[in-house]
Amino acid sequence: MITRLEVDGVPALHAPADGPMHAGLVFRVGTADETLPLRGITRLIEHLVTGAPGSTGPEHTYFHTRGTPTEIADFLSGVCTALRNPSADRIAEARERMTAPRDRDPLPMWRYGARSYGVASYPEWALPGLTTDQVGDWIARWFTRANAALWVAGDEVPGGLSLDLADGTRQPAPRAVTVLPATPAWFTGPDGTAGWDTVVHRDAGAAVFATVLERRLQHELRDRAGVAEDARTEYEPRADGTARILALAEAVPGGQDGALGGLIDVLAELRAGRIDEDEVGTVVKHTGVGLRDAESRGARLPGQAFNLLAGRAVQTLDEALAEVRAVTAGDVAAVATAAYDAGLLMAPGTGGADWAGYTAAPTMSETVLDGRTHRGRGDRNLRLISGADGISVVEGDVVGTVRYDACAAVLAWPDGARQLIGEDAVMARVEPTLYRDAEQVVHDVDQWIPERLRIGMPPRDRDRIPQPRPATEREEEPVDTRRPLITLLVAGMATLFVVAGGLGVLTMMLTQGPSGGVLGDVGEYGLVASASVLFGTFTGRIALDSAVELRRQQHARNPARSD
Structure with missing residues (x-):
């Protein structure tokens, strides 16, 4: 049975357990509380506790150990002591222990962008530059008694x-x-793995659905089918319910x-309600066995x-069992429908999932900001637009726009390159070598971004800095030399026609004379003649322009030729 108590002002839970004694200290802080410029700071602080096995998740960071009562007391007391005033040397040592790259889950970024739970999808770029002050401020805010x-x-x-912890303030759940x-x-995700995630209401029905999905x-x-080496699901309850x-x-x-x-088919079947009571009953039974086993080992305590x-309320074993036993096939089907409707699919390869009724997640921006346009050096398809609101990078039909007031971070290289990451995860990169007057x-970016x-x-x-493509490698825009020639020919014929018509009118005036009044017929002839002259002038200009265009295209195809 779980007992509530308090130790040095920290709320605590105690329960008897089989096997060696074990204990843990958890703080309500995780990767979802970080920003990109502080990505990795929570895990760095975890490693500050020398020799302490810890874990940093989306919402919690905890330190856990097992042993004798004395060993446990020394360990947990040491954790609190290590969190007090960490030195620069200790921070450097902890950073050295974090050099191994970590596998990152790409799904959160596509759902949440570069904020809250989406931050975990990004590399820990900021880790080498985190300062002692930043680490101290993070500890003072998050690693406290409250x-x-x-x-x-x-x-x-x-x-x-x-x-021995500072007082502090209880921190709310991250906002998703x-x-x-x-x-x-x-x-589109990495090759080899099909993935899916969703967010649903937290209850026993959702937990049972996750297990039913895994079994299926x-x-x-x-x-x-033999198309997967392994298939698994994870159920992650969150503090926001x-x-x-x-x-x-x-x-x-x-x-x-x-x-x-196969993943798409299974999700569709569950959404259609193809779940029977026997299947749910089996999962409920196994879940109950797992809850009893966890209770005997004290494994339910971390979640509580x-x-x-x-x-939230601390749940007894009987309460947890009763909640699970009440789950029906109808409850699981309802969760399946909600889960499907909120689902995000990670499709390996390039096939996509439009054919199954899924909508492609946005991969670029819908708008291009107003501002000054910087053309690509030797690449007509490349443009950089810089304005007071932010920047847009346009490459053909691909647009990346980041507004300054919605910028999550900017990566800054010593050679002048800048990569802006928007809160929506869209990126816009400024490579000065690729654009005219990009300096x-x-x-402007350095002035506007805090x-x-x-x-x-x-x-x-040097070989990592992109350079404009040599002229021999650029894709030349196809030139249709027939169009100006045809235009020139048509205009020439029209000119000859008009000249001939004008001469005909003049001949009629000289040979026939006026027959219906001086002003009447002469005026009509004059209008015809004037129209002929104007039309001839117009078509002549077309012919001239066509000749110039033809010459320009010939020169563009053979720039070495001189006029």
Whole structure:
């Protein structure tokens, strides 16, 4: 049975457990609280606690250990001590332990952009430049007594345990705002893995649905069709009352199309309500067994500590079992419908999923900002537009626009390159070597973007700096030399026709004379003659312009020729 108590002002949970005593200290801070210019700072602080096994997730960072009561008390007390006034040397040591790259989940970025939960999809660019002051400020805000919870699984709370933390303030859950204009949606992901995620209301029905989905995927994709080496789902409850469900199918070589199609089919079947009570009953039964086992080992305590920090009720085993047992096939079908409608599909390869009724997630901006246009050096399809509101980069039909007031970060290289990342995850890159007079744009970006959004990047080797393509490699715009020739021919014929007509009119005037009054017939002849002259002048100009255009195109195709 779980007991609530308090240790040094930190809310705590205690429950007896089989096996060795274990305990953990959790803080309500994770990657979803970071910004791109501070990406990685929470994990850096986790590593500041020397030798401490920790974990940083989207909403929580915790330190966990097992051992004797004395060992646990020393460990947790040491965690709190290590968080006090970290030195620059300790920060440098912690940074050295974080050099290994981490696998990143691309789905959050496509759903949330470059904010909140989407930040976890990005590299930890800012990590080398994080300062002692930034680390200290982050600790002072997030790693405090008011923003922490403790759990202890064992006979008793260890004596001598001291949690010497600053007071602080309880921090709310991250705010999740999607950037997807429509769902269900899809985007092109890395080869080999078909993925899907959704966000639904957090309850037992959603947890059961996630398990039903996993069982169905394993049966259909791995065991039956043989297109996936593995298929799994994850259920991630969130502090705001929602839950993320993630499904991944690792395709066998050559089987990624089959894995994607199988995933789509399974989701469609569940949405159509093809779920029977026996299937749900089996999952409910196994879930109950898992809950009892977790209770005996104290494994339910971390989740209940997370609930404490979210202001949610601590749930007893009986309450959890009753909630799961009440789930029906109809409940799971309702979750399946909501999950499908909010789904985001990661399609490996280039096939996409429009054929299945999914909408392609936006890959570029819809608008081009007003401003000064900087043409690409030797590339007509490349333009950089810089204005007071932001910049747009246009390459053919692809547009990347980042407004200054919606910029999540700017990567800044010593050679002058700048890459702006919008809150919607769209990027606009300024490479001074590729545009005319782009140095002014770099100056404007540095003036408009606040220093707190700037991420300094390491110098690039010369061969990594893009250069305009040589003239021999540029794609020449096709030139239709027939058009000016045809235009010239038509205009010439029209001119001859008009001259001939004018001469005919003049002949008539001289040979026939006026027959109906001087002003009448002469006026008509005069109008005809005048029209002929004007039309001849007009067509003559067309002929001249056509000749000039033909000459210009010939010169463009042979620039070495001189006039």
